[in-house]
Amino acid sequence: MAELLVKNACVIDPLQGIEGDIMDIAIRDGRIVESVRNGAEVIDAQGFLTMPGGIDSHTHICGTKVNFGRYMSPEDMRAGRTVKRGKMHATSGYSVPTTYGNSYRYSVMGYTTVLEGAMAPLEARHTHEEFSATPLQDTMANTLFDGNWPVMEAVKEGDLKRVAAIVAWILEAVKGFAIKLTNPGGTEAWGWGKNVECIRDTVPYFGVTPAEIILSLVKANEMLRLPHSVHLHCNRLGIPGNYSCTIGTFDLIPDLNRNRQSLYATHVQFHSYGGSSWPDINSKAEPVAYAVNRKPQIVIDMGQMMFGKTTTMTADGPMEFNLYRLYHNKWSNHDVELETTSGIIPVLYRRKNLVNCVMWSIGLELALLVKNPWQCLLSTDNPNGAPFVKYPEIIALLMSRPYREKEFATLHPHTGSRVLLPSIDRELDWNEIAVMTRAGQSRALGIDRIGKGHLRAGAEADIAIYPLRIGDTDPSREYEKVIGAFRKTMWTIKRGRVVARDGEILVEGKNATIWVRPTVPEPYRMEQDPDFVRNFERYYTVRMSNYPVQHHYIPRNICIETEAVL
Amino acid sequence: MRLVFNTGRTIRQGNSVESKLSQEYEREVSTARLHPLDMLELGLENGDRLLIDAGRASIVVRAEESEEVEPGTLFLPLGPYANHLISEETHCTGMPDYKSIEVEAEWTDRPQVKITDLQKSLGGVPLDLS
C-alpha cells in the first residue's frame, strides 16, 4: 500500500468549491483518500499553491500529422534538444517535441492529462503507439468524423440512429474518446482540392451541408451518452470575416445535456475575425463572446496565438494549403481515405505583422469577455497558436492588465484600431485560472466522474504544487513571478507518485488511455450491417478485420462504457 | 565499349531475396541486361561473360539481351556484383551513386566469381549449413 500525505497545501479546487484553503491531502494507491496512517511519506507543501493536475483539452501531441511535423522539420528538432539524463530520455523539438519531450515539459508544468485533438480513425494505431511513449500523462483522442462517408450517407438519409451506430462502432474500434469535427464537409471536398464556404454549403457528391453534419452528430453524441460533447473545429478557419460563420454555427446548437455543454468549439481565436480580407482584418471577439455568454450549451477554448516560431498542423487540409500560399514555406498534406485529411506548415508569428497582432489580441479578448471561465478554457491549440510551454505567459496576461499593456506597446502600431483589448480591465483570479486549466476541462470532457480535475476522495491523485503563495503575490504587478511559478512545479504528482520535482523528471512512468465504448442495441451493430461491411471492404484499402485497434495498444486504459438510447 | 551502368530491383531478385545463398539468386544478380544492338557490337551471345570495368573496380558477369534497356546502357540487378562497382561516395547525402555510372564493358573469357568468393575477397567467412 503506497501512501502519501501532502501537508499544508494551499488548495484551489474549483470542482469542490475550494478557493485557497490550507489543507492536507491524503493519498493511497494512486487515489485521494480521507486519511492515511502515520508513517506515510510526507510532502510539506508549505502553503504553496496546490491544484489538481493540469488538463489540456485540445493539443496535438501524438499521431500521424504530429509525427509528420517532426519528420519534415529537423530545424525544429534542433531547436529544442535535451540530453539523456537520469530517468529522462534525450528529447528533441521546440514546437513539435518528441513524445518524451512533450511528456516531460507538460509534467514539469503540472499537467497530468492531455487530449490529442485529432486522430484519423484509420491511423489510430499510430496515435496509440505514441501515447504509450508519452508516459507521464493520461491520454485520450478526439476521433475525426468530419468527412466520414458512411456518416455523411446516414446524415443524408436523415437516419440519426444509424449515425450514432456508426460512431459507436468506430469509437470502440479505434479506442477513441470523443467525436471531433474539423471543418466538417470541407475535408471531404478537399479530396477534390475544394472546400466548403460555411455551414450552408453543400459537400460535393454527398449532398449534405456542414450544418447537417454538425447537428446530426451533436444529437447522435447525446444518444450515445458520451462523456464529452461534439468537439468542433468550425468551418472557415483563419479567414477574415469568419466570425459570422462561427456565430451561425453556435446558433445551430440546442441545449441537450444538463451536466455539460452540447458543443465544444475549439481554438475560437482562429474563428473570430472580422473584415473582408487580410488588409482590413479586425477583432470580432466581442460578438463571439457575447454569443457564448448567451448559450450555456457552448464551451470554447481560446486557441491563443503567441509570437515566435511554431508549426501549424490540423485536419483542416484546405486551410493549410491556403496558409502555404501565404507563407511559401514548406507544405505537407495527408488525406485519409473515407475519413478526413490533414495539413502542416511551419509559421512565424511576428509582432511586426498586423494580422498576427490582431490574432494575439483576439485570443485574450475571448478569455476576458466570456464571463464564465467554465465556458472558455485556456489553450493555444498546441502547437498551432503557440507551443504549450507558453501557457504560463498566457496565464500571466489574463491575470495582469499591466502586463498586457506592456506587451501591447510592442505590437504593430495599427493594432489598437483593430482590437478591443486595451479597453478591457478584467484581470482573472486564481480560481478562474484553475477553472480554465483543469476544472473546466474536466467538466467539459466529462472526466470529472472518473476522478480527473478535482481532489475529492476517490479521485485520481494527480496534483500540481507551484512555487507561489497566493497570499503574498499580486499577480497584476508580479506577473513575472506568476510566469516563473507556472513554468515549473515544485512537485507534480501523478497517480499518487511524485513524477517531477523542481523541473527534474523522477520516474519513467506509464500512461493510461481513456476511451469510450458505447453499447448499441443488437440491430445497430455495424459489424453485422451488410451495407456497412460491403462498402467497407470495397472502398477502404484495409480489411475490416484489420481495422480495429487491438487491446495490445492500450496496455493501461480506462474504458468509459455507455448505454446508447436509440 | 562505353556504357552507362544502372542497377535496381527485379522480380526474380526479389523472389530469391529470402534465400540469398541460392543458385537462383546468384544467377539473377550476376546477369547483366544489354540492348541487342550493344550485344551485337560487343560480340556477345546470351550467357556469354562480360567484363565491366568502372575504373576503381571491375567484375565479370553474364550477359543477356533485353529490349527493356536502352542502347548504350547496361542493367545489373541490385546485389553484390553491382555493389562491387559502386563507389562509397555519397556526396553528403548518405546515398551512394547506384545508378548512372559510366563503365567500360567487353567480352571476356575470364571466369565469373561466385558470391562466396566476393565475400572472401572482402574479408568475409561464408557459412555453409547445407
Next chain:
Amino acid sequence: MIYHDVLCPFCACLCDDIVVEVEDGRIVKVDNACDLGTHKFMSDEKLRSPMRRERGVWREVGMEEAISRTVEILLDADRPLLYGWSSTHVEAQGLGIRIAEVIGGVIDSTTSICHGPSILAIQEVGHPGSTLGQIKNRADLVVYWGCNPIEAHPRHLSRYTTYADGFFLNKAFRERKLIVADTRRTQSARIADEFLLVKHDADYAILGAIRAIVRGQTDMIPPSVGGVPKQQLLRVAEMCKKAKYGVFFFGMGLTQTAGKYKNVRNAIELVIELNRHTKFTLTPMRGHFNVYGFNEVCTWMTGYPYAVDYSRGLAFYNPGETTAVDILARGECDACLVVASDPAAHMPKKAVAHLSTIPVVQIDPQINLTSAFCELLIPVATTGIDAEGSAYRMDGVPLRMKAVLKNVHPTDTDVLGEIYRRIRGAKGCG
C-alpha cells in the same frame, strides 16, 4: 488451419488480404499474395541455432552465450552502429533506438540507401500526400516515375491504382490514365498511356521542364529535354492539369541518380504547383514492408526519421555523416549490430569490407550475405509469420502484423529487450 486477412511481410504495399493455410506447423498454401510475398511465406530456409565464428570457424552456440557476447560487444564499443530494421516490427525498432541511446551509438535504417534522399527533399519542401485508398477511390491519373511497380510492388496496381475499382471510377482501367517515366522500358512502361523514356540523370531537367509548362512558361522549353520531346512534355503537363485527381509515385530512379534529393524536391514542387490547378498527391514507393515504421518510431522517439547519432547524449542527425554507408566507409565504427536486413547485399564494397574488420552481430531469421561478415548470428522469429507487431504501410497506415505459426525462436522484441535490459543493468540505469 486457414488464416484470413493475413498481412504480407514483404513490401510496403502491406497487403492485408492474404489467406494462409497451415498444416502441422508449416505453411502449405498462400492465396492472394504476389510471387514475392508467396516466396517469403513459403520459405523454410531459416537459421536453426545461434552461430558464432571464432578464428575463422563457425560453431553453434546457445542463446545465452549469443546474447551475453552481444552485450559485451556493444558495451565495449566506442562507436557502435545499429543498422537495418526495415523487416521487423515497430516495437523491436523502438528497442533498437533505446539501445543506441543508452550506449551512445548511431542508429540508421535501410532508409539511407533507399528513400533517404526523399526524406531530405521532404524536409526542404514538405510532402503533399494521401493514403492509398484516397487514390484508389479518386485518382484518374497515375504517374510512376523511376520505379517499376510490376516487378518491385506487384500488387500495387491491382490494389491501389490502375486495376483497382474505386468509388468515383466505375471502369477504373479505362477511366484512369497512366504515365510512366523511366530509363528502361520496363514491364510497367509497357502498359502506360504515356511513357517518358528518360536519359540517364535527366530526371531533374525533365521535371523542371514540366513544372515550367504547368506555370505557363512553354516558350522557354527546347525541342527536347533529357531525351523527351517537347510535344510529349506538353501533353503530359496537360494531362496532369486536366486530371480530377492525380498521383505521383516515385522510386530509386529519383533517389539514386545524380541530384538525388534535388530530383525528389523537383517532383514535390511539381505536385505542389499542380495543386493550384487540381488535386495532386505524391507517395514514395517504399521498399521493405516496415521501412516506414522505422522512420515513424525513430521520429517520435528521437525527432528524426533515420541516421541518428547519440554519441553526445542527445539525438544528432546529419545524413552524409551519420548515415550507415558513410560511417562504415570511413572506417569509423568499431562494432555493428545488424537487425532484419542485409547490408552486404546492398552497400558499396568498401562499406562491406569494413564489416570484416569489426565485431558484427546479426539478428535475423535467416542467413544472408551479411552473415559471412559476422561474429554472431542470432536466429529470431519472422515478423508477420511467427511474430506479431506493428508495421506502417508506404502511405503511413499503421497495421498489426499477425503470426500464423507458433514461434520456435524468440522474437526480435524478446532478444533486443533482453539485450537492452542487460545493458541498462551494466550501465547502472536499472
